[in-house]
Amino acid sequence: MMRGLTFYKRFSRDFHDNPSLVKLLLVFTVSGGGVVAYSESKSYGLNVVHASEADSKKKRVVVLGTGWAGTSFLKNLKNSEYDVQVISPRNYFAFTPLLPSVTCGTVDARSVVEPVRKIIRKKTLDIHYWEAECFKIDAQNKKVYCRSSQDTNLSGEEEFVVDYDYLVIAIGARVNTFNTPGVEENCHFLKEVEDAQKIRRTVIDCFERASLPTLSDEERKRILQFVIVGGGPTGVEFAAELHDFVSEDIVKLYPQVKDLVKITLLEAGEHILNMFDKRITAFAEKIPKGCPIDVTNRRVLATDEWLRVEGCDSVYALGDCATINQRKVMEDIAAIFSKADKDNSGTLTVKELQEVIDNICQRYPKIQKSSLPGGLPNEKSSATAQVAAQQGSYLADCFNRMEECEKNPEGPLRFRGEGRHRFRPFRYKHFGQFAPLGGEQTAAQLPGDWVSIGHSSQWLWYSVYASKQVSWRTRVLVVSDWTKRFIFGRDSSSI
Amino acid sequence: MMRGLTFYKRFSRDFHDNPSLVKLLLVFTVSGGGVVAYSESKSYGLNVVHASEADSKKKRVVVLGTGWAGTSFLKNLKNSEYDVQVISPRNYFAFTPLLPSVTCGTVDARSVVEPVRKIIRKKTLDIHYWEAECFKIDAQNKKVYCRSSQDTNLSGEEEFVVDYDYLVIAIGARVNTFNTPGVEENCHFLKEVEDAQKIRRTVIDCFERASLPTLSDEERKRILQFVIVGGGPTGVEFAAELHDFVSEDIVKLYPQVKDLVKITLLEAGEHILNMFDKRITAFAEKIPKGCPIDVTNRRVLATDEWLRVEGCDSVYALGDCATINQRKVMEDIAAIFSKADKDNSGTLTVKELQEVIDNICQRYPKIQKSSLPGGLPNEKSSATAQVAAQQGSYLADCFNRMEECEKNPEGPLRFRGEGRHRFRPFRYKHFGQFAPLGGEQTAAQLPGDWVSIGHSSQWLWYSVYASKQVSWRTRVLVVSDWTKRFIFGRDSSSI
Numbered sequence: 006m007m008r009g010l011t012f013y014k015r016f017s018r019d020f021h022d023n024p025s026l027v028k029l030l031l032v033f034t035v036s037g038g039g040v041v042a043y044s045e046s047k048s049y050g051l052n053v054v055h056a057s058e059a060d061s062k063k064k065r066v067v068v069l070g071t072g073w074a075g076t077s078f079l080k081n082l083k084n085s086e087y088d089v090q091v092i093s094p095r096n097y098f099a100f101t102p103l104l105p106s107v108t109c110g111t112v113d114a115r116s117v118v119e120p121v122r123k124i125i126r127k128k129t130l131d132i133h134y135w136e137a138e139c140f141k142i143d144a145q146n147k148k149v150y151c152r153s154s155q156d157t158n159l160s161g162e163e164e165f166v167v168d169y170d171y172l173v174i175a176i177g178a179r180v181n182t183f184n185t186p187g188v189e190e191n192c193h194f195l196k197e198v199e200d201a202q203k204i205r206r207t208v209i210d211c212f213e214r215a216s217l218p219t220l221s222d223e224e225r226k227r228i229l230q231f232v233i234v235g236g237g238p239t240g241v242e243f244a245a246e247l248h249d250f251v252s253e254d255i256v257k258l259y260p261q262v263k264d265l266v267k268i269t270l271l272e273a274g275e276h277i278l279n280m281f282d283k284r285i286t287a288f289a290e291k292i293p294k295g296c297p298i299d300v301t302n303r304r305v306l307a308t309d310e311w312l313r314v315e316g317c318d319s320v321y322a323l324g325d326c327a328t329i330n331q332r333k334v335m336e337d338i339a340a341i342f343s344k345a346d347k348d349n350s351g352t353l354t355v356k357e358l359q360e361v362i363d364n365i366c367q368r369y370p371k372i373q374k375s376s377l378p379g380g381l382p383n384e385k386s387s388a389t390a391q392v393a394a395q396q397g398s399y400l401a402d403c404f405n406r407m408e409e410c411e412k413n414p415e416g417p418l419r420f421r422g423e424g425r426h427r428f429r430p431f432r433y434k435h436f437g438q439f440a441p442l443g444g445e446q447t448a449a450q451l452p453g454d455w456v457s458i459g460h461s462s463q464w465l466w467y468s469v470y471a472s473k474q475v476s477w478r479t480r481v482l483v484v485s486d487w488t489k490r491f492i493f494g495r496d497s498s499s500i
Numbered sequence: 501m502m503r504g505l506t507f508y509k510r511f512s513r514d515f516h517d518n519p520s521l522v523k524l525l526l527v528f529t530v531s532g533g534g535v536v537a538y539s540e541s542k543s544y545g546l547n548v549v550h551a552s553e554a555d556s557k558k559k560r561v562v563v564l565g566t567g568w569a570g571t572s573f574l575k576n577l578k579n580s581e582y583d584v585q586v587i588s589p590r591n592y593f594a595f596t597p598l599l600p601s602v603t604c605g606t607v608d609a610r611s612v613v614e615p616v617r618k619i620i621r622k623k624t625l626d627i628h629y630w631e632a633e634c635f636k637i638d639a640q641n642k643k644v645y646c647r648s649s650q651d652t653n654l655s656g657e658e659e660f661v662v663d664y665d666y667l668v669i670a671i672g673a674r675v676n677t678f679n680t681p682g683v684e685e686n687c688h689f690l691k692e693v694e695d696a697q698k699i700r701r702t703v704i705d706c707f708e709r710a711s712l713p714t715l716s717d718e719e720r721k722r723i724l725q726f727v728i729v730g731g732g733p734t735g736v737e738f739a740a741e742l743h744d745f746v747s748e749d750i751v752k753l754y755p756q757v758k759d760l761v762k763i764t765l766l767e768a769g770e771h772i773l774n775m776f777d778k779r780i781t782a783f784a785e786k787i788p789k790g791c792p793i794d795v796t797n798r799r800v801l802a803t804d805e806w807l808r809v810e811g812c813d814s815v816y817a818l819g820d821c822a823t824i825n826q827r828k829v830m831e832d833i834a835a836i837f838s839k840a841d842k843d844n845s846g847t848l849t850v851k852e853l854q855e856v857i858d859n860i861c862q863r864y865p866k867i868q869k870s871s872l873p874g875g876l877p878n879e880k881s882s883a884t885a886q887v888a889a890q891q892g893s894y895l896a897d898c899f900n901r902m903e904e905c906e907k908n909p910e911g912p913l914r915f916r917g918e919g920r921h922r923f924r925p926f927r928y929k930h931f932g933q934f935a936p937l938g939g940e941q942t943a944a945q946l947p948g949d950w951v952s953i954g955h956s957s958q959w960l961w962y963s964v965y966a967s968k969q970v971s972w973r974t975r976v977l978v979v980s981d982w983t984k985r986f987i988f989g990r991d992s993s994s995i
Contacts, residue, residue: 096708097993115608118993122753136708136994153712155705165714198995210650213591213631217648219660258617478988485980493973498592498613499631500693 063088063131066404067149067169069139071098071121073390074175074324077397079125079132084405089125089132090167093176094154096121096136099198100479101390105242107201109208109250110495114198116482124476137165142172144317145295171319173400174306175393178325188234195239208247209499212255215262222265229266236272244270254495310368310430312400321400324393329431334369340420341365364417367429392433399431558583558626561899562644562664564634566593566616568885569819570670572892574620574627579900584620584627585662588671589649591616591631594693595970596885598978600737602696604703604745605990609693611977619971632660637667639812640790666814668895669801670888673820683729690734703742704994707750710757717760724761731767739765749990805863805925807895816895819888824926829864835915836860859912862924887928894926 064087068075071093079091097118106112125132141150149172152164180196182188193204208231215228231247233240247268256263295316306322307315307330314320315330334341345353345361403410407427416426559582563570566588574586592613601607620627636645644667647659675691677683688699703726710723726742728735742763751758790811801817802810802825809815810825829836840848840856898905902922911921 095994096704097995110610113608113610114995115605115991115993118991118995120753120992122992126752135712137712153709155709163714165712202995209591214648214650217630217632217660219658257621258615481987482984485984489977489980492976496610496613497615497617498610499590500592500609500613500697 064170065090065168066171066173067092067167068173068175069093069149070175070177070324070326071095072175072177072324073098073101073393074397075173076121076124077394078173078175078323078401078404079121079128079397081398081401082128082130082404083401084407085130086408087130087171087404089130090169091121091125091132091134092137092139092149092151092167093121093134094136094138095197096134097198098124100475101196102238102242103483104195104198104201105239105246107198108195108204108243109246110205110497111246111249111490112483112486114202116479116486118198119476119479139176142174142320144172144320147172147319169319171404172321174314174320174322174326175324175397176326178305192234195243204243206499208250209497212259212262212497213499215265216259225262226265226267229262231266231268233268233270236270236274240270240272244268250495254497257494258497311403311426311428312396312431323396323400327396332369334365337369337420344418344420361418364420367417368420368426395433396431403428559665560585560663561666561668562587562662563668563670564588564644565670565672565819565821566590567670567672567819568593568596568888569892570668571616571619572889573668573670573818573896574616574623574892576893576896577623577625577899578896579902580625581903582625582666582899584625585664586616586620586627586629587632587634587644587646587662588616588629589631589633590692591629592693593619595974596691597733597737599690599693599696600734600741602693603690603699603738604741605700605992606741606744606985607978607981609697611974611981613693614971614974634671637669637815639667639815642667642814664814666899667816669809669815669817669821670819670892671821673800687729690738699738701994703745704992707754707757707992708994710760711754720757721760721762724757726761726763727766728764729766731765731769735765735767739763745990749992752989753992806898806921806923807891807926818891818895822891827864829860832864832915839913839915856913859915862912863915863921890928891926898923 066082066087066089068078068089068091071091075091075093076098079089082089097120100117100119103112103117107114107117121134125134135151136154137151138154139149139151142148143150147169149167149169150164151167180194193207194200195204211228211231215225220228233244233247251263251266251268255266305328306326308322308327309315310329310331312321312323312327312329314322314327341361342353343349345357347357347360410427414425414427416428416430418425561577561582561584563573563584563586566586570586570588571593574584577584592615595612595614598607598612602609602612616629620629630646631649632646633649634644634646637643638645642664644662644664645659646662675689688702689695690699706723706726710720715723728739728742746758746761746763750761801822803817803822804810805824805826807816807818807822807824809817809822836856837848840852842852842855905922909920909922911923911925913920
């Protein structure tokens with residue numbers, strides 16, 4: 006049923022032949038839409054404990070979240086002048102590009118996670134981790150309100166407050182359903198390790214159920230129709246994994262139903278692997294003046310190019326929960342002109358222009374011709390793993406050299422003020438050939454062999470190998486998982 | 501806190517010092533108490549489908565359950581004159597002796613399971629598997645009533661009926677709580693793979709929770725008190741695993757709470773590793789005449805020495821759901837005497853006794869002096885993995901040679917009838933040195949080095965290596981898991 010056609014061709018055909026589809030296992034892989042928003046601060050009558058009184062000389066940095074951005078920040082922070090506290094309901098970092106492999110048992114869930122405590126234990130810094138979720142940020146008084154994320158009847162105070170000097174928000178985003186009716190109720194999402202495990206069990210369940218003796222072929226077909234919504238890297242990769250699972254393992258174990266399987270990938274755009282969904286940008290919002298942050302609503306935090314939340318002193322936001330409001334050169338053209346026009350002649354000489362052009366290029370990167378394939382990604386689009394990781398590493402670098410750069414600022418000229426910016430603004434570097442980021446290209450246009458999706462293990466190996474975020478443990482375990490799969494096939498037990 | 505004392509010593513001390521304990525994570529590992537019982541048949545108005553019409557010449561064998569007994573039966577069945585249908589809500593076999601290792605992440609859950617479909621695919625026989633649970637057996641009409649075990653809204657007939665010529669019941673037993681109040685609500689059980697995964701998450705959760713900044717040391721101690729009920733192999737092994745997990749991995753990741761951990765093993769008997777709890781035998785019941793079987797209540801099926809359910813033609817029961825009612829030689833002494841007294845002299849000559857003594861020894865094994873260390877285990881006690889596996893293999897052998905033995909019976913003389921029994925009665929062979937069965941000995945009396953519980957991996961290797969039940973896949977994966985643990989330690993992510 007699915008031999009003789011390449012994976013990509015099958016998909017193109019399925020998608021064009023079946024505009025309307027009966028959905029049974031429906032996996033939703035569209036990302037974007039932040040989880041953070043701004044609202045008026047409410048007053049809470051909490052039984053609170055101030056957790057951090059440790060070393061009053063050190064600046065207190067509180068990090069919310071242990072995803073790509075938060076973990077990258079922690080891994081790259083080297084300055085021991087900070088007292089760091091990490092708060093996240095998830096006590097591990099998950100290497101999310103491998104989640105599609107977890108859905109079909111190619112890679113084990115445990116191989117793509119790394120305990121946060123293990124990550125911070127390796128540092129010479131003073132870092133504490135607490136498994137809790139932040140439910141309120143009081144930016145005015147520099148306090149974070151937290152509570153245990155465990156649903157348990159064990160005793161102990163449920164809530165506590167942590168003071169900070171700097172706050173790093175890296176809590177990720179909920180999946181953006183674009184308010185499509187029925188999505189929440191009828192779809193699996195693929196964002197967390199638990200999602201991947203649940204999808205895996207559901208896939209097996211579908212095959213077991215379709216094998217029962219009482220069903221008609223029509224019913225079996227309905228049960229074995231898998232619909233994936235979202236043709237980004239996650240969706241395509243999951244579809245490829247499912248296809249491999251069916252054609253390599255399922256055919257042997259469920260021979261009586263193997264010909265009834267249908268995998269369909271739905272994508273709103275014209276091409277799959279087209280990452281930049283314009284609707285996502287609509288979720289970004291400017292920050293209002295005054296600045297208490299409510300972490301319960303569903304908006305993205307807007308930051309400047311230095312990842313500072315607009316309007317909030319000492320609060321940084323990175324990863325999926327943030328979007329950079331890149332200033333456009335035309336907005337500042339008058340200020341730039343007057344700064345460049347040193348002799349106030351009303352005109353710029355070649356020499357005057359030469360002196361500011363580097364600063365303009367740094368501050369307004371859009372005008373700089375990109376030398377990278379696919380061009381610069383749209384930084385307002387939903388941030389992906391690599392963007393988050395680079396932001397974390399950038400911010401850690403700023404924190405490492407904070408004192409040094411206060412004295413010797415290295416950023417571009419301040420066109421609207423005096424002197425220079427302390428740091429160079431954050432710039433995303435695109436490594437298209439290794440990471441599943443795509444750029445503004447489609448599959449066919451991407452360079453190298455790694456997008457031939459049939460050879461997913463090779464591609465995965467590259468992505469694992471390439472990422473600095475990944476521990477040696479993960480690398481070894483993933484390769485060991487591939488070896489296991491090569492020898493024994495994927496496990497089809499419904500656990 | 502737990503250094504300097506051997507594991508066993510620590511346990512003995514803890515148990516004697518703390519007769520009353522605050523229980524937080526309470527793992528219940530006592531087994532026994534069957535799940536099958538007899539009741540009057542009710543009439544069901546089902547929308548049913550008769551599934552097996554395939555080869556009317558072949559005898560139809562239906563196997564309920566994919567645990568040790570059922571899987572062992574399937575693995576050893578070689579006679580292609582049967583049309584075999586396997587029905588179980590669990591589509592995999594679990595190597596249960598390694599479950600304690602799964603609780604602490606020493607071995608991965610997936611490494612100790614083997615899909616049933618993979619097991620039956622290797623056979624040349626006609627074997628079908630359906631993921632369903634049997635909810636009624638009609639032994640009079642030789643029908644089994646089944647329904648899908650999936651809780652789903654997918655369409656399709658929910659229930660179906662399977663006809664059989666022979667029925668093999670190997671559905672295991674629920675954990676016997678002895679009706680102790682609070683056990684169901686407050687304890688984890690350790691019987692299924694899911695139990696082990698749940699315990700693992702709970703252990704990590706306890707450490708995360710105890711690390712929160714708001715707790716008093718008293719509260720932390722309460723959260724980190726682990727109580728294990730049942731000093732059989734499972735309980736002792738889990739306690740040892742938890743101890744190793746804490747002393748090898750947790751101490752590094754949760755240094756601030758490591759000294760507050762307390763592991764307590766509770767055992768009603770005088771010694772741990774004493775397997776034969778007399779109370780369990782009280783659950784066995786004789787079968788009433790007529791014989792519809794209700795699979796919803798909680799009694800054990802009584803069988804004869806050939807594993808046939810008493811009063812039910814063509815129904816066999818093995819593993820934890822069955823108990824063998826071993827006839828005692830004194831009950832039959834008059835019949836034995838009259839059979840032996842060939843010349844009806846009213847006395848036996850030496851020659852007459854010589855001719856029957858072998859048959860007596862076969863039929864009434866208790867009178868035979870055991871050459872095995874520890875003596876014969878009490879066959880009325882809760883069957884364990886090795887008993888179940890041997891019963892499955894024994895029954896498969898009977899099925900393989902059914903026709904042959906009808907013609908040339910190989911069993912002992914029938915003292916109450918004519919001729920010989922078709923088969924030799926089932927006899928359990930005790931392999932104490934490899935399997936965690938214990939016998940009627942305590943830990944100190946068992947032979948060899950393998951019960952030195954500190955060296956659990958060595959012991960585990962033996963048990964894996966020794967069991968014929970285990971696939972090469974499991975062996976390789978378990979050794980690979982041990983290697984991973986050796987290099988990277990156990991994973992403490994809460995997934």
